[in-house]
Amino acid sequence: MNETEARLKQEIDALLAAAEKTDAEENAEYGKDRHGDELPAELQRRESRLQKIGEAKAALEQEAQEKAVQERAEVEQKLAEREEEERRTGKKKPGRKPEPCDPEQARPDDTAQRNFTDAESRIMPDGGNKGSFVQGYNAQIAVDSASQVIVAAEVTQETNDKKQLIPMIAQITANLEQKPGKVSADTGYFSEANVTDESVKEVDLYVATGRDKHGDAVETSSSPPPPGASPKEAMREKLRTEAGRTVYKMRKAIVEPVFGQIKEQRGFRRFSLRGKENVSCEWKLVCAVSNLLKLFRAGRVLEMA
Numbered sequence: 001m002n003e004t005e006a007r008l009k010q011e012i013d014a015l016l017a018a019a020e021k022t023d024a025e026e027n028a029e030y031g032k033d034r035h036g037d038e039l040p041a042e043l044q045r046r047e048s049r050l051q052k053i054g055e056a057k058a059a060l061e062q063e064a065q066e067k068a069v070q071e072r073a074e075v076e077q078k079l080a081e082r083e084e085e086e087r088r089t090g091k092k093k094p095g096r097k098p099e100p101c102d103p104e105q106a107r108p109d110d111t112a113q114r115n116f117t118d119a120e121s122r123i124m125p126d127g128g129n130k131g132s133f134v135q136g137y138n139a140q141i142a143v144d145s146a147s148q149v150i151v152a153a154e155v156t157q158e159t160n161d162k163k164q165l166i167p168m169i170a171q172i173t174a175n176l177e178q179k180p181g182k183v184s185a186d187t188g189y190f191s192e193a194n195v196t197d198e199s200v201k202e203v204d205l206y207v208a209t210g211r212d213k214h215g216d217a218v219e220t221s222s223s224p225p226p227p228g229a230s231p232k233e234a235m236r237e238k239l240r241t242e243a244g245r246t247v248y249k250m251r252k253a254i255v256e257p258v259f260g261q262i263k264e265q266r267g268f269r270r271f272s273l274r275g276k277e278n279v280s281c282e283w284k285l286v287c288a289v290s291n292l293l294k295l296f297r298a299g300r301v302l303e304m305a
Helices: 002-030 041-089 165-176 231-240 242-248 256-265 276-304
Strands: 122-125 133-136 138-143 150-156 182-185 204-207
Touching (some): 150 165, 150 276, 165 182, 204 231, 204 242, 231 242, 256 276
Parallel strands (some): 182 204
Antiparallel strands (some): 122 133, 138 150
16 A cells, blocks of 8 residues: 555656646647637637627517517507497597507517617617607606605606606605605606506696697686596596696696706716616616705705795
8 A cells, every 4th residue: 555655646746747737838828727729719709799699689579579568458458448439429430440469479670779788778769859869768757846856766668658657656655655646747658547547546647648739829628528538538628727737837847957957967968887777776876966956955045044
């Protein structure tokens, strides 16, 4: 055993020495921690690019199916509204009925795009430049009418605001531990499903049902909605009353100045982070700064008074 132990130690020492010599030679020829059998850098880049393309295509296909599910639900809602209107009026509505699509057959358009820098961002309409688009997120805020303090804030990937009314009111309720008394919102937030949702039945809603042409006089009304009026017709009549017009015309003086102050006074016009979760945190930090400044300046006004 003594002889075998000594021989094995010698063999091990020789093998280690040979390995160290080989490592040194490979480091000198190929570089540290390389062996010479790695894929070429160009091939590695192409393979990683191909993998990213595959992941992006899968994500686009998933988005197409999700969009088809959403569109199918919207079409089914329109069909239900159409049938209800026909039942109420006793007249068949002109035009072809919309046909719901099959989400299983949905495929992304050949022109569909995917951002490799921030895959969670989306192509959004540029509100400041009509007809233009930006790669980004949809930033939401709800603002208190008296103080212009932001009481709810969120970032979404939706290109419009149709699905944001109910979640924003829910966030207001959670943050303030009570439901808001009145809520006004522009036409982008309107849908019959939104204004009839069970969760907002105690909230006095003022949501525009369409856009009025600039300069056109809006005829006021003091009559209640006609019997059997649809939720859209009822909301339209509500906004034509003196009380409704008084509430809704203040909307631009409540939320729009806060967006303007964030963009112009504090120069915040683009997100610095990537990913929906990180961007959401960044947006809420910006909103918290806005609130702190509002409260600080309100305190200074009270002291001066």
